[in-house]
Each structure stands twice: as structure tokens, then as C-alpha cells.
Amino acid sequence: MTNADRGWELLPLGDGALLIRFGDAIDEALNRTVHAFAARLEKEPFAGMIECVPAFASVAVHYEPLTVMRSRSQDEARHETVYETVYARVERVLDSFVAADAMEERTVIEIPVCYGDELGPDLAFVAAHCGLSEDEVIAIHSGGAYVVHMIGFAPGFPYLGGMSERIAAPRRQTPRTIIPAGSVGIAGKQTGVYPIATPGGWQLIGRTPLALFRPERAIPSLLHAGHEVRFKPISRSDYDRYGEGAR
Amino acid sequence: MSLTVLRPGMLTTVQDLGRYGYQKYGVVAGGALDTGAARVANLLVGNDDREAVLEITLGGASFAIDRPMIIAVSGGDLSATLDGSPLPLWRPVYAKAGSVLSFGACASGCRTYLAAGGGFDVPEVMGSRSTYLRGAVGGFAGRALKADDELGVRPPNGRTMRLASLIASAVREDGLAAASWHASHFAVAGSAEEQVVRAVPGTHYDRFTLESREALFGQSYRIGAQSDRMGCRLEGETKLLLSLPLELLSEAVALGTVQAPPDGDPIVLLADRQTTGGYPRIAQVASVDIAVLAQLKPGSRFRFEAIAQTEAERLYVAGERDLRLLRAAVSLKLRPLA
Numbered sequence: 001m002t003n004a005d006r007g008w009e010l011l012p013l014g015d016g017a018l019l020i021r022f023g024d025a026i027d028e029a030l031n032r033t034v035h036a037f038a039a040r041l042e043k044e045p046f047a048g049m050i051e052c053v054p055a056f057a058s059v060a061v062h063y064e065p066l067t068v069m070r071s072r073s074q075d076e077a078r079h080e081t082v083y084e085t086v087y088a089r090v091e092r093v094l095d096s097f098v099a100a101d102a103m104e105e106r107t108v109i110e111i112p113v114c115y116g117d118e119l120g121p122d123l124a125f126v127a128a129h130c131g132l133s134e135d136e137v138i139a140i141h142s143g144g145a146y147v148v149h150m151i152g153f154a155p156g157f158p159y160l161g162g163m164s165e166r167i168a169a170p171r172r173q174t175p176r177t178i179i180p181a182g183s184v185g186i187a188g189k190q191t192g193v194y195p196i197a198t199p200g201g202w203q204l205i206g207r208t209p210l211a212l213f214r215p216e217r218a219i220p221s222l223l224h225a226g227h228e229v230r231f232k233p234i235s236r237s238d239y240d241r242y243g244e245g246a247r
Numbered sequence: 248m249s250l251t252v253l254r255p256g257m258l259t260t261v262q263d264l265g266r267y268g269y270q271k272y273g274v275v276a277g278g279a280l281d282t283g284a285a286r287v288a289n290l291l292v293g294n295d296d297r298e299a300v301l302e303i304t305l306g307g308a309s310f311a312i313d314r315p316m317i318i319a320v321s322g323g324d325l326s327a328t329l330d331g332s333p334l335p336l337w338r339p340v341y342a343k344a345g346s347v348l349s350f351g352a353c354a355s356g357c358r359t360y361l362a363a364g365g366g367f368d369v370p371e372v373m374g375s376r377s378t379y380l381r382g383a384v385g386g387f388a389g390r391a392l393k394a395d396d397e398l399g400v401r402p403p404n405g406r407t408m409r410l411a412s413l414i415a416s417a418v419r420e421d422g423l424a425a426a427s428w429h430a431s432h433f434a435v436a437g438s439a440e441e442q443v444v445r446a447v448p449g450t451h452y453d454r455f456t457l458e459s460r461e462a463l464f465g466q467s468y469r470i471g472a473q474s475d476r477m478g479c480r481l482e483g484e485t486k487l488l489l490s491l492p493l494e495l496l497s498e499a500v501a502l503g504t505v506q507a508p509p510d511g512d513p514i515v516l517l518a519d520r521q522t523t524g525g526y527p528r529i530a531q532v533a534s535v536d537i538a539v540l541a542q543l544k545p546g547s548r549f550r551f552e553a554i555a556q557t558e559a560e561r562l563y564v565a566g567e568r569d570l571r572l573l574r575a576a577v578s579l580k581l582r583p584l585a
Contacts, residue, residue, distance in 0.1 A: 011450050012447070012531075012556050013450065013499070013500075013501045013504070013531065014447070014501040014502065014503050014504065014531040014532075014533075014534065014559070015447070015531075015533060015534050015556065015559040015560045015562075015563050016501065016502070016534060016563070017499070017501040019450065019498065019499065021498075024496060025496075026496065038271070050267050050268070051267055051268050051269075051270055051271065052271060053270045053271050053499035053522055053523070054271060055496065055497055055498040055499055055523055056496040056497060056498070057496055057498070058496075058498040058499065059499075060498065060499030060501070062267075062270070062501065065560055065563050065564060065567075066563075066564060066567045069564065080557065081556065081557050081560055082560050082564075083556060083560065150497070150523065151271065151272050151273045152273050152497055152499075152521065152522050152523030153273065153497070153521055153522075153523060154273055154381075154382075154521070155269075155272060155273045155274045155275070155382050155384075156272060156273055157273050159497065195273075196381065196382050196383075198381065213273075213382065215274075215372055215373060215382065215384045215385075216372070219272070220269060220272050220274055220373060221272035221273060221274075224272075225271075
């Protein structure tokens with residue numbers, strides 16, 4: 001069920017989801033196509049579609065099989081499986097889908113971070129590992145522009161692209177059993193922010209007072225795929241004051 | 248209030264059928280692990296099958312019922328009693344104000360669902376009343392129930408009220424006011440020594456060694472102690488290994504996705520799974536058999552049986568028809584006798 005010449009591949013993901021793979025690399029243009037297609041499907045959902053989950057290079061479409069079955073057109077009535085019907089419905093959207101050429105302006109989200117000391121206990125390790133001073137690590141980390149490729153792993157957790165390899169550092173030998181919400185970390189060539197307290201092995205270089213996961217809001221994630229993220233160093237007193245203001 | 252927690256047991260949470268439409272923001276779908284049992288419990292008390300129920304894990308929980316209501320317990324057999332009398336599962340029962348509902352040892356299965364006429368009253372968060380423990384979201388204050396928590400029940404609909412009045416007068420010899428009919432054919436927590444879980448080969452099935460593929464559908468698996476609402480961690484003798492190393496990008500997973508991390512012991516993703524994952528997927532459990540896994544205790548064993556995608560779909564559709572039939576059957580019980 002491939003359609004490699006047209007740039008995508010459709011696969012079943014169980015009896016209630018279909019996966020559309022547009023490629024297998026982390027690539028800006030590819031990622032734009034993924035999110036544009038997910039947005040298009042959401043705008044024109046087919047009967048039985050529940051939701052779309054875009055990632056780096058793929059989109060999963062979750063559906064309710066019985067609703068799909070009951071909404072079959074005359075043409076679709078000959079399908080032997082529900083998957084076949086969903087496949088045809090998704091393919092129809094793909095056929096008329098043209099990835100936007102125009103580069104849309106990215107929304108920039110600034111994330112204040114208090115680096116080092118107790119809020120970033122691994123900053124010294126990262127600096128030593130990279131042969132840099134702590135201030136240099138902060139300057140490099142906060143000097144970069146990062147693109148949100150996808151949200152996953154935890155509510156509101158952004159997979160960010162664009163970190164300088166000069167501050168890359170391996171994961172901790174022993175993961176921490178609990179990492180506080182707001183922690184900003186580095187793992188290999190990736191950087192990220194933990195929206196909720198979870199166990200984890202990332203090197204923690206700072207913490208943001210900003211809530212990335214906001215379950216009470218209509219859109220519970222501060223960051224969306226396609227956003228550009230910039231980190232802004234703040235002092236400990238700014239961090240503490242920010243917290244008060246928000247509460 | 249309507250129900251007071253006397254003892255919460257090992258883990259009791261408010262659950263419904265899950266939170267949909269937010270997975271793209273990383274929010275887990277969640278919901279009851281054994282959705283079939285939760286839905287049947289709701290239908291038996293006249294509720295819509297999506298109402299919030301209590302998911303009671305292993306034994307030890309007990310509740311004081313503060314006002315009269317119709318209840319049903321479906322799923323694993325945790326030796327439920329109402330005021331000391333054994334409470335029949337898969338059947339609507341009328342509980343008087345002041346009665347005590349208790350759960351004891353696991354006779355079969357490990358999770359049971361308590362539905363109350365009207366449905367448990369907790370606020371909807373992102374369109375669902377289910378509890379997402381790790382995110383401290385939804386359910387009762389985003390957490391598992393504790394002793395002295397007081398839960399409300401939403402106003403019952405007409406079906407529920409008619410059922411309650413019918414059943415309240417059906418007092419049996421043991422003193423319980425219970426329906427004479429039941430839905431125990433929905434039980435999956437069988438007594439078989441080794442259960443079977445049907446699965447379809449996954450998106451990376453062909454990338455595994457022949458030995459691994461044969462082992463997946465040939466060997467016996469044990470449910471690991473680390474299993475939880477997020478996933479069933481399995482232990483098998485032959486480890487599942489890729490033929491060649493594979494660099495995978497994180498992408499969406501689904502309920503029942505069987506991932507094989509480098510250690511070769513697979514994990515079946517359940518309700519509280521992450522929305523995306525980066526491990527190779529060797530198989531996909533048929534939706535209808537998620538309930539079998541949800542009812543297996545750590546330490547118990549089962550085998551996977553390979554089925555085709557078409558068969559998994561057919562089973563799903565048949566399961567949904569059974570639930571619709573049950574709803575219709577409950578309606579028939581409500582019809583006044585001619």
C-alpha cells in the first residue's frame with residue numbers, strides 16, 4: 001500500500017487508526033507538509049474521523065470503524081474492510097492536497113528561563129562536558145531559534161529542532177525519578193522543556209516559570225507544531241516574581 | 248453527597264471512555280482500561296455508555312452509599328458485597344441509603360467497574376471525566392480516590408428512574424434488590440489457565456528477525472510487575488530483536504500498539520499511553536482483546552494469536568453490535584407488560 005512516487009505511504013495502525021508517512025527524516029519542509037496536511041484533514045474531517053496526530057514526518061488518523069462503515073457511499077459499499085474505506089477517504093484528500101509553497105511567518109514564543117544553580121543542577125556538567133563556561137552554555141542555548149516539530153511524549157512537550165551541537169551532552173547515567181515541571185534540559189543534540197513532573201534522564205540546565213501544559217484552556221498546550229521558540233535568561237528573583245504574578 | 252469512600256483499595260479512579268481530540272497536544276487519551284466492562288456497567292443502570300464510572304483495581308475498596316441508587320458492577324470478580332451479601336456482577340442492583348459496598352479478594356480479573364444511575368459527577372476537563380494521574384488532570388481532583396472523598400452522582404435520566412423503581416421492588420431471598428437478568432456473557436476474565444490475545448502484525452513486523460516473529464506468536468508471555476494503566480510490560484523467553492538496527496522517528500501510537508524496546512521484551516500500550524513513541528512496533532492488539540490484557544494480573548500468562556486486520560475489524564464491529572443489543576435489551580425490560 002505504498003505510493004512512494006507520490007511521496008506518501010499509508011499503513012494501518014490497528015483497527016481504529018491509519019498512519020500516513022510522508023518521509024523518514026527530520027526535515028523542515030517535510031514537517032511543514034505534515035502539519036499542513038493534518039490541518040487540512042481537521043478542516044474537512046470524514047465521517048467517523050476522531051482526530052489527527054501529526055509527528056515529525058507522519059500523521060496518524062484515529063477513526064471509529066462503525067461510524068465509517070455506516071457512512072459508506074455507494075462507491076464505498078464494495079469495500080471489504082473499513083480500513084479500505086478510510087484509505088480511500090484519506091487518499092481523496094491527499095490527491096487534492098498541495099503543500100503550501102509560501103513560507104508562512106512563524107509565531108515566536110519566548111520562554112523565560114532561570115539557568116543554573118538549584119533550578120538547573122546539571123548546567124555545570126554540560127559546561128564541563130562541552131569545554132565551555134556556564135555563561136557560554138547559557139548564551140548559546142538562549143541565542144538559538146528553535147522550531148517545534150511536534151508535540152508528544154507528555155502533554156505540551158515540544159520536540160525542538162535547531163540546538164547548537166556545541167552544547168550537546170549525553171543523558172544522565174541514572175535517570176531522576178522526578179523532574180519538576182518547567183525544567184529545561186538537554187539530551188544528546190536535543191533540548192526540551194518538561195511540561196509536567198515526570199521521571200527523566202535529561203541534563204537539567206534551568207527552569208521556566210511558564211506553564212506549557214494548561215489543561216483548563218481550550219487549547220491545552222502553550223506550544224504548537226510550527227511555532228518558533230526562543231529562550232530568554234531571567235534572574236532567580238524574576239523567576240520567583242513571575243510565579244507570584246501567574247498565581 | 249451520594250457516595251463516600253471508606254477505603255480506596257489499591258487504586259480507584261474515576262474513568263469514562265477517554266479524552267479525544269487532544270492527542271496532538273500530547274494529552275493522553277486515557278479512560279477505562281476495560282472499556283467493554285465500563286460500558287456494560289453503564290448500560291445496565293440505564294446510563295449512556297460514556298458516563299463516568301469508578302475503575303477499581305485489585306481488592307480492598309469499600310464505599311458508603313449515602314442515598315438510594317441503582318448500581319452495577321462489571322469486569323473482574325473482586326468479591327463484591329453489598330451489606331455483607333455477595334453482589335452479583337453484570338446486573339443492576341438497587342442499593343438503599345446507608346448500605347456499604349465492599350470489594351475483597353480477586354477471584355478473577357483485576358479491575359472492576361462501578362456504575363451508578365446518572366453517572367459520577369466530576370467536572371469534564373477537555374471533554375472527559377477520566378482521571379489522568381500523571382498529568383493530575385480530570386476525574387476527582389486529578390487523583391486517585393482517598394478515604395473520606397465524597398462523590399456526587401448526576402441526576403438520573405428517565406430510563407434509570409424506571410429501572411430503579413422496577414428493581415427496588417425485586418427483593419430476593421438474600422435481601423438484595425437485583426434484576427433477574429444479567430449481562431455476564433460480556434465477561435472476558437475467564438478461568439482459562441492461559442488466555443489468548445489476538446493481534447495483527449505491526450508496522451515494523453517485517454523488520455524483526457524470523458526467530459522473533461515466530462516467538463511473538465509462539466511463546467508464552469508473562470505480565471510484568473511494572474505494568475500499569477500506561478502499558479502492559481511483557482516478559483518472554485525469546486527476546487524480540489530487529490534484523491538490522493533501525494533509526495526511527497517518533498510517531499503516533501494507538502491503543503494496543505505492541506512496541507519492542509532494545510531489551511526485546513514487548514510493551515502493549517494501554518489507555519494512559521503516551522501519544523507518540525519511537526520504538527519499533529511489532530504488532531497491534533485487536534481492540535476487542537484489550538480487555539483481556541486489562542484483566543490479567545501481574546504474573547499471569549497468555550499467548551498472542553496472529554489474526555488478519557480484517558478479522559480484527561470484524562471482531563470490533565461484532566463487539567459494538569453486542570453492546571447495542573444490550574442497550575436494546577435493557578429498553579425491553581423497561582417496557583410495561585401488556
